[in-house]
Amino acid sequence: MRCRVVHLVAAFLPVFFLAGCDKGAPPAAPAAKPLRILSLTPNITEILFAMGLGDKVVGRSTYCNYPAEAAALPAVGDTMQVGLEKIIRLEPTIAFMVTRRDDVPKRLEGLGIRTVKLQSDRMDQALESIRTIGRETGRPEAAQALIDRIETDLAAVRRRVAGLPCPKVLFAFPMTVGSSRIMVAGRGTFVDELLTTAGAENAYPEKADWPTVGPQQVIAMAPDVVIINATGEDAPPDRVEAIRQAWQSLTSVPAVARGRVHILTETFLTIPGPRVGLAARLLAATIHPELRPEPGASGAGWHGHASEPAAEAAGDAQCESLPPLPRRARIALSGCEGGRP
C-alpha cells in the first residue's frame, strides 16, 4: 500500500520517485506517537505530498485538491472556519497552516495538537516553510531535496530567458461580474517574483499586494503582454471567450493590439508550492514565444510530449526535472499566437 502511494506521488512529481525509493524502508520511527498531519492550506498539502509525507496526512482544508490523493482525504474546513469536531476525530499530532490569525492555532494547541504557523507570501518564505515542515516532521533531507529541486527548476527557467528582451507583463485575474476592476499582481508578490524569473517586468509599477485596477489604469500602464489566470468558474471555454472579448476593446494597450493577451487556465500559477518551477516555465513560454520548440525538434523541449496529460507522462525519462506542461496550457499557448500550432 505504501509503495502504491509512493508510486502515485512519484507519478506527479518524478523527482520524488527516487526520493521515495530512498525512503522505501520503514522510517526509523522512534518510540514517539506515529505522525498524523493536518494541513489547512493547499500549498502546504502539496508540499507534504511532494516530500513523500502523503501517507501521513490525515486531514486537509476544503480547498486542498491537489494531488488527487489529497482530494480523497477528509476535509475539515479552512483557516477561517475550522470544523473542530472533525479535527478531533482525525486525531492529528501536528497541524500546518498559512495564516496571520492567532486564534485558530491557539485553539488547536489547546486540543493538544502541535500547530505550526507558516508564511508563503514570497518565494523565500515558501522555501522557509518547506524547511520548517522538514524540521517538524523529522524529514529535513526530503525538505532540502524539494528546495533544491525548486531552485534548480527556477534556475533553469532563468537560464532560458537570459538575454531575451524583458517585456512589461500584467498578471491579472479575470474581471468579476458587476465590477469594473480586475485584481493584478503587485510588485513584491510571489507572482511578481515568478514574472521576474520568467524574464519579464511587472507592468504594475508599485509595491502592492494584489491591488485592483480599472480599464483606465490598464490603458495607462500599457503592458506589452497580459496574462490572465482564469480558474474555477472562469475556466470553461465560454467564459474564456468572454474574457478575451472584454479585453478586445482596449485597442491602445500594446498587448491587445499585438494579440498578446493570454488566458491561462492552470490553477497552480499562484500557488507557492512544489509546482512553482512549472509555473515559471509556463509563464516564460507564454511571455517569450521564441522559446517554444521548433516544429521538427525532438527530445527535451519546453513542451515534452504532445499527447499525454501531465500525470501520465511524468515518468518520461526525456523530460528534465519538470513534467511537461499540461495539455490545456499548450492549447492556451498555441491559441494565442495565430501562427504555428
Place this chain on the structure above:
Amino acid sequence: MTPRPFTVGGYVLSIATWLSLWFGVAVVAVVVGGRLWAWDTRLQMENVLWLRLEWVATASVVGAALALAGLAFQALLRNPLAEPYILGVSGGAALAFILSSLFLSATLAPVFGFVGALATVAIVYAIAQRRGRLEPYTLLLTGVIINAFYAAAIMLVTVLVRPEQRGDIAVWMMGNIGAFGPQWGLVKVVGGLAAGAAILFALLAKGFNLVAVGEDTAGALGVPVERLRIITFVVASLVTGASVALVGPIGFVGLICPHLLRMILGPDHRRLVPAAFFFGATFLVLADLLACLWEGASDRALPVGVLTAMCGVPFFIYLLRMRWRRSAEIR
C-alpha cells in the same frame, strides 16, 4: 407652491429642460471622469472616451429605469416608502442573478435577473391580494418579508461558495456602474425598456393622479385600478430586473428622485414621469462621476450604490425638513 397650468408647450419645454440638464452633466462626466485631455496618444484617448461613454450611458439608463419604477410604485401603492428594493423586486432579481452566474451560466444571468424580478412581483402579488383586490399595506409588508427571505438566501449562497467568490458577491451587491468589458447590448436593452416604460407611464399619468387621490374615487371616475396596477407592476419590475442585471442592486435612486421631483414639481404625474426619467439619469451619472473622481484620487473603487445611499439620505432629510418648515410658515 401654486400649480402651474398644464400645457403642451410647457410639457415640451420641461422635457427639453430636463434633457439639457442630463446632457450637460453627461458631457462633464465623460470628459472629467475620463480625464480626456491627459492621455499620451489619440488611441488611448479614444479608448477612454468610449469607456466613459458606455459607463455614462449605463448610469443614465439605470438611473432613469429606477426612478421611473420608484415613481410608479409610490403612485400606485400611495405609499412614500414604496420602492423596488422595499418591495423585494431588486432582491429577487439579485438572487436569481447570483444563482445563475454561480451555478448555471454567467452569460444567461441577466435573463434570470428579469425572471427573478417578475417572479417576485407575482409571488408578492399572489400573497398580498385578497379576492383580486390589493391592500397597499399588505403588499408592502409582503415585500418586506420576501425581501428578508431573499437576503437570507443570498447570505446562504455567500457561505456556500469559495472565499474568493464571497468578495465578488459582496462587491456586486453594493451596486457598481460599469464592467471591465463593454456591455453595450445590455445597456441598449435596459435603455429601451426604460424609454418604453417612460412612454407607457406618461400615457397612464392621469390614472396615477386619480389613484393618488383615492382608489375609490379613481374607480368611480372610470379608472380600471386593478388593471393599471398589474400593468405598472409588471413594467416596473421588468425595468428593475434589467437594471439589477446590468449594475447590481443600487438603492435610493428610486426613493430619492421621485420625492425630490415631487417637492419641486408638485404631485402631477404628467410632469413627474418625464422629469423622473431624465432626473434619475442625471442623478446616477452625477453619482458615478463622484465615484469616478474618488477612484482617481484614492485608487480605491467606490461602489456607486454606497454613494447614492450615503449622499442621498442626508439630502433627503434636509429637503423633508425644509418642506415641513415652509408649510408650517404658510399656516
